Amino acid sequence: MxxxxxxxxxxxxxxxxxxxxxxxxxxxxxxxxxxxxxxxxxxxxxxxxxxxxxxxxxxxxxxxxxxxxxxxxxxxxxxxxxxxxxxxxxxxxxxxxxxxxxxxxxxxxxxxxxxxxxxxxxxxxxxATLFLPEDIQLITGPPANRRRYVDITLCQVDPTYCRNLAGYNKVLEQRNALLRQINESGSGRDVLPIFTDKLITLGSAIFARRADLFAYLARSAQRIHYEDLTNRQETIRLNYLPRLEETQPGRSREENEAVEEMMALADWLHEQPTGNHKSIAMRFGEAVDGCTEQDIARSSTSLGPHRDDWFFQVNGRPLAAYGSRGQQRSAMLALKLAEIAWMKAETGETxxxxxxxxxxxxxxxxxxxxxxxxxxxxxxxxxxxxxxxxxxxxxxxxxxxxxxxxxxxxxxxxxxxxxx
Ligand SMILES: Nc1ncnc2c1ncn2[C@@H]1O[C@H](COP(=O)(O)OP(=O)(O)O)[C@@H](O)[C@H]1O
Ligand SMILES: [Mg+2]
Missing domain, CATH: 3.40.50.300 (P-loop containing nucleotide triphosphate hydrolases)
Structure with a gap:
């Protein structure tokens, strides 16, 4: 176009x-x-x-x-x-x-x-795909920026995703308000499952779509980076970290068991049948129910795509912590080029x-x-x-x-x- x-x-x-x-x-x-x-x-x-x-x-x-x-x-x-x-x-x-x-x-x-x-x-x-010199700040900046990048990419291609995301954000806000009310006055527990169910339905669809996007981007970015950008010298890996289940608390963001668990979850999400989110909703639902008391105490929802993240590794190490600026720039360039390829594959035009x-x-x-x-x-x-x-x-x-x-x-x- x-x-x-x-x-x-x-x-x-x-x-x-x-x-x-x-x-x-x-x-x-x-x-x-x-x-x-x-x-x-x-x-x-x-x-x-x-x-x-x-x-x-x-x-x-x-x-x-x-x-x-x-x-x-x-x-x-x-x-x-x-x-x-x-x-x-x-x-x-x-x-x-x-x-x-x-x-x-x-x-x-x-x-x-x-x-x-x-x-x-x-x-x-x-x-549109935008390239800015400050793109590399995505790698080192806060997770909210990385989620925004993913959402903008998906929304441009998939109106259903965009609607699900808007619905999810709304129900998340309502659920958090209710959690606060339960925490402060004790009333409202009976209606909590209504909001939790909606959260799980919409959240599962978002997890599934993001997992598929990342599977494509990871493959494509790795190839571009290895073959075209680094003359077969360096391997990057792009990892999706879905917050679908409670994970082990760890020492640092990118080097703990929690990350390993979430990377395995991303693989599992991608293996589920396309368009049918039943298995995802079951697993996500059980995990959310297991957090009910904690959620009430914090007046916020601890699990769900609103807490997702992603990160790069280069030659096996986290790029944000160990990569040079040049390496970070190459990874971002590979990601953007993969994004273009993905949009073309999804829509038939660049x-x-x-x-x-x-x-x-x-x-x-x-x-x-x-x-x-x-x-x-x-x-x-x-x-x-x-x-x-x-x-x-x-x-x-x-x-x-x-x-x-x-x-x-x-x-x-x-x-x-x-x-x-
Ligand atoms: N809301 C605005 N109304 C009028 N001028 C604006 C507004 N916002 C930014 N500018 C002006 O736009 C110019 C910057 O344009 P920009 O597109 O960033 O320049 P460049 O050609 O360097 O990319 C500056 O002169 C700035 O003062
Ligand atoms: Mg300028």
């Missing part, structure tokens, strides 16, 4: 933008702080309804519009997306209304082919690749591989401050766009005929 047209209104430093894209590689170049990252952010936001950079959606509204003291400020992102099944028009609106009495209100609206849909149902129409300043930090071998992948994708949008680091053959093939001060213009031809 590819984006053929993007239009932005009051998004970040773009007051108004109308931009045609070609399929294949697209290079956005320009000095710092001109709007390259903002453009990729807009596309990713349309794909996932999430910003990789902003803490709040309101930050995305153009400052000038925001300060103009109008009663209603509307930010609009519209993309025309060409897929193998036809062309679709996706729209996301950010609406801020000044109320006379009680301050401002903010809401978002999503539209597909001009018809309003739930925000959740915008996801999946445009699939997602739109978004690469923000990642080419500059790679060595020659990794750069060549990444550029080869971008040239084979339906569309890959790259940013760079210095287009000089791209080979002439790449520049000749790419649509080049110059970004300056929130405006985008067709770039001058960057490839010198005599270049390498």
């Amino acid at each position: 590819y984006i053929s047209h993007l239009s932005l209104t009051n998004f970040r430093n773009y007051g108004r933008l109308e931009l045609d894209f070609k399929s294949g590689p697209v290079l956005l170049y320009g000095h710092n702080a001109q709007g390259k990252t903002n453009l990729l952010e807009a596309i990713y936001y349309l794909a996932t309804t999430r910003s990789p950079h902003a803490d709040s959606d309101q930050q995305l509204l153009n400052w000038n519009a925001n300060e103009a003291d109008e009663p209603v400020i509307v930010g609009r992102l519209v993309a025309q997306v060409v897929t193998k099944d036809g062309t679709q028009l996706l729209e996301l609106r950010l609406i801020k209304e000044q109320k006379l009495q009680n301050g401002a209100s903010f809401r978002r609206e999503a539209l597909v082919n001009r018809r309003q849909v739930r925000l959740m149902d915008l996801i999946g129409h445009l699939r 997602p739109v690749l978004l690469l923000d300043e990642v080419v500059a930090e790679l060595d020659e071998r990794r750069r060549a591989l990444l550029l080869q992948v971008t040239q084979n994708a339906s569309q890959a949008i790259l940013t760079a401050t210095d287009p000089g680091m791209f080979a002439a053959s790449f520049l000749q093939q790419a649509q080049t766009l110059h970004v300056a001060g929130g405006r985008v213009s067709s770039g001058v031809p960057l490839a010198t005929p005599a270049g390498p």
Whole structure:
């Protein structure tokens, strides 16, 4: 799939933008702080309804519009997306209304082919894989970030997963509120099984889907890493850690029996029949019931996919603790390339690749591989401050766009005929 047209209104430093894209590689170049990252952010936001950079959606509204003291400020992102099944028009609106009495209100609206849909149902129409220099923080950062990465990847491909996840998060919140009530007042024990049952049904479906995703990613990332990235020198292993059962408490996160147990559980999950979660629900259900008193005492649910995690090993050792930055970068690159392969296997087409300043930090071998992948994708949008680091053959093939001060213009031809 590819984006053929993007239009932005009051998004970040773009007051108004109308931009045609070609399929294949697209290079956005320009000095710092001109709007390259903002453009990729807009596309990713349309794909996932999430910003990789902003803490709040309101930050995305153009400052000038925001300060103009109008009663209603509307930010609009519209993309025309060409897929193998036809062309679709996706729209996301950010609406801020000044109320006379009680301050401002903010809401978002999503539209597909001009018809309003739930925000959740915008996801999946445009699939994107994002490469950022800070991706390696996934390896060392908190588990919530790693779960978010998995959820965004799955939601883009599988609407059922997305619905199950939303349902799960809701019932988890309700169950935790009830646990607190039981803890504080003793009342409500009789209705606890209703929430526990829902938690188990939805949680089992989430476990199953994640286990299948990880089985694919682990195989694919390992192959890419071994054959393409490290010249058959290093082996990575990607491990899913499902919190399906209570495990042995251990010394450190990645080097204890608990981890071994969870890795075995991940294998077991993957062996269960696809689409039938009965055996998973039985096992998960028993484990949750075994934690009832502990859950009440803590007023929180100790088991379930909301506590899942994953990690890499390189040559048998945890990458977060023992890997160099270069090794961590290679593992993340392998993971992202595996993600693209997975999306293609699931949907029959490559997602739109978004690469923000990642080419500059790679060595020659990794750069060549990444550029080869971008040239084979339906569309890959790259940013760079210095287009000089791209080979002439790449520049000749790419649509080049110059970004300056929130405006985008067709770039001058960057490839010198005599270049390498
Ligand atoms: N909500 C906003 N409204 C207007 N300008 C913004 C907003 N958020 C960020 N900016 C501006 O956008 C610019 C950064 O753009 P960015 O896309 O990160 O640049 P780069 O081209 O280096 O990737 C900065 O000048 C910043 O001040
Ligand atoms: Mg940038």
